[in-house]
Amino acid sequence: MGDLVVLFDGTGVEKVRVACLKAADGSQVWGIDDTKQLSVPGLGDVWLCVVGRGVYESPDVIQEPTVGCAGDILPISFVADRNARTSSGIVGVDVRDGRPVWGFRAVADASAERTMVTAVAGCVVLATVSAPYGPQWPDRATTIALDARTGRELWRGAGVIGLAGDGESVVVARKTDGGWRPEVRDAQTGTPRWTGEHSIDGPYQHVATVADHTVLSTKDRRVTDIVRLSTGDQLDFEADAPPGLVGSEPPMLVWDSGVAWWAKGPNGFVTQTLPKGSPTKGKKRPKGLEFHALHGAGPYIWGTYKTTQESTEHDDLAGTIAVDRTGQPRSATQPGVVLADVSEKWLVVGKNGYVEVQRIKPS
Numbered sequence: 001m002g003d004l005v006v007l008f009d010g011t012g013v014e015k016v017r018v019a020c021l022k023a024a025d026g027s028q029v030w031g032i033d034d035t036k037q038l039s040v041p042g043l044g045d046v047w048l049c050v051v052g053r054g055v056y057e058s059p060d061v062i063q064e065p066t067v068g069c070a071g072d073i074l075p076i077s078f079v080a081d082r083n084a085r086t087s088s089g090i091v092g093v094d095v096r097d098g099r100p101v102w103g104f105r106a107v108a109d110a111s112a113e114r115t116m117v118t119a120v121a122g123c124v125v126l127a128t129v130s131a132p133y134g135p136q137w138p139d140r141a142t143t144i145a146l147d148a149r150t151g152r153e154l155w156r157g158a159g160v161i162g163l164a165g166d167g168e169s170v171v172v173a174r175k176t177d178g179g180w181r182p183e184v185r186d187a188q189t190g191t192p193r194w195t196g197e198h199s200i201d202g203p204y205q206h207v208a209t210v211a212d213h214t215v216l217s218t219k220d221r222r223v224t225d226i227v228r229l230s231t232g233d234q235l236d237f238e239a240d241a242p243p244g245l246v247g248s249e250p251p252m253l254v255w256d257s258g259v260a261w262w263a264k265g266p267n268g269f270v271t272q273t274l275p276k277g278s279p280t281k282g283k284k285r286p287k288g289l290e291f292h293a294l295h296g297a298g299p300y301i302w303g304t305y306k307t308t309q310e311s312t313e314h315d316d317l318a319g320t321i322a323v324d325r326t327g328q329p330r331s332a333t334q335p336g337v338v339l340a341d342v343s344e345k346w347l348v349v350g351k352n353g354y355v356e357v358q359r360i361k362p363s
Contacts, residue, residue, distance in 0.1 A: 004029065005341075005348055005357055006074060006095060008067050017048055018076065020098060023346045023357050030098030038078070040091050040103035046078040049088065049114070066164075068120040069095050070148030075117045075125045078103070085110040090117060090127050092151050102151030106144055121165020123148045124187040126172075128162050137161065137180055137202065143172060145190060155190035164209035169193070169229035171214050173200050182206070182216045184229050194232035198223050210296070211247030211274060235272075243270070246303075248296030252325065255293065269293055271325050291323070297360075298344040300330050320349060331360075 005021045016031040032038065037045035068074075074095045080087040089105040104127070106115040112131045119126035125148050130141035143160040146153060159175035163182070170187045173180040179199030183192050198218050200206070207215040207224075213235065217224045226235040226243070243255030251274040269291055271280055293303040300322045319335035338350035347358040 002343075003345070004095065005346070005355075006067070006069075007355060018074075018093075018098075020095060021357075024359075026357065029096075032093075032098060038091065038100060040078070040100040043078075043080075043089070043091075043103035043105060046080055046091065046103070047082055048091070049077040049079045066117050066119055070120045070123055070125055072096060073101060073125075073148045075120065075127075075146075075148065077115050077117060077127075079114070080105075081110075083110075085112055087111070088113070088115040088129075090115060090125065090146060090151070092125075092146075092148065104144075104146055104151045104153070118143070118162040119165035119170055120148070121170045121187045122168050124154065124165065124168075124170065126162030126165060126170055128160075130161070137173070137175075141175075145170070145187065154188060157190060161203075163203060163206045164214065166209045166214070166229055167212055169212070171206060171209055171216075171229075173203075173206075182225070184214065184227055184232055193229070194227050194234075196225055198225075207243070208245035210245045211251050211253060213245060213253060213274070215243055215245055244293065246293040246296045246301055248301055248325070249298055254296060254301050254325070269327065291321075291327070294339050295342045297342045300324060302339060302342045302347070304339060305333065 003023045005023050007019045007021065009017050015034055017034045018032040020029040021027065022029060032048055037047055039045050072095055073092045076091050076093055078089055078091050087105055087110060088107045089103060091100050092102045093099065094101050106127055106129050107113050113129050114131060115127050115129050117125060118128045125146045126143055127146060128141055128143045130138040140159065141161050142156055142158050143162045144153060144156040161173045162170060163173060164171040165187060168187045170185050172183050172185060174183050180201065182196040182200045184194040185192050196216060200216060201219050205217050205219060207217055212229050213226060214229060215224065215226050228235060246254040248254060253272045253274060255270055291303055291305055293301050295302045302320065302322045304320055319333045320337045320339045321329055321333045322331035324330050340348040340350055342348065345360055347360055349356050349358065
């Protein structure tokens with residue numbers, strides 16, 4: 001956020017579970033110690049529950065926890081006690097100083113249920129309450145939408161799991177007699193804007209949500225829906241596989257065409273200017289390479305090159321790189337670097353087991 005970088009430890013290995021650093025020099029602005037309780041207005045002392053696979057001792061949680069800011073507020077899960085049965089909810093932390101601003105107790109009585117932040121959309125936080133945590137959808141779940149600035153409840157839905165958010169819209173899975181169906185809802189009111197016709201069996205079928213659009217696919221990938229969040233209108237496209245969306249400025253969708261397109265020739269990607277516009281293919285890749293778009297920032301698209309065949313001819317290109325909408329490289333390639341996040345000023349990567357923040361200089 002701005003000139004700050006927030007890091008989470010979801011495994012419980014580190015003493016400091018949440019740390020905020022200055023992007024310019026890496027100095028710590030604030031940190032939340034896992035060995036101490038956090039005093040929250042209206043709740044008293046609670047324990048942060050930074051959700052990760054190590055927390056719930058499950059190889060695959062039912063929905064991916066979301067780490068993201070809503071304005072200046074960073075929503076984080078909490079538990080009242082470190083027991084199997086406890087109350088739980090969400091704390092809104094001011095990302096600038098680490099100070100708890102509000103608390104919302106979603107589970108009031110001691111219970112095996114837990115509260116997890118699953119989406120942040122504009123000024124709205126989606127918290128899903130469910131149990132048990134495992135590889136399948138739960139027997140029951142409730143999603144609660146909170147005002148990110150105050151922690152006030154806006155709406156809730158039984159038999160609903162929050163998946164994603166963007167702007168003033170959210171994407172959820174709703175339980176019906178025919179299975180779990182995807183829905184796009186108004187973030188402030190919970191009013192449905194679009195309901196999918198096919199069932200969604202797991203969170204992995206939500207491919208992406210960005211730039212006022214979401215992509216949902218069936219398990220066998222025979223049906224793919226691209227839906228405009230603000231209107232519920234569907235976007236027609238031609239592709240061999242569900243697109244992985246990336247948003248950049250001016251508003252546009254970018255998706256890598258992947259191995260299926262590379263098999264027909266050199267790999268490339270497709271861009272589409274929003275809200276309508278015509279899809280166009282990006283620059284073709286050297287033979288034997290794929291470009292996977294991961295993040296959009298300003299006019300550039302950040303992603304990775306990966307080799308698709310055993311060859312040393314283009315090994316120097318494998319790694320993280322920025323390109324423009326035509327596919328023209330706009331940064332030096334960084335081999336062996338894992339891309340974590342990016343803004344118009346800062347690039348956050350994983351390198352040799354450490355986090356590294358780099359300053360971006362416009363080309």
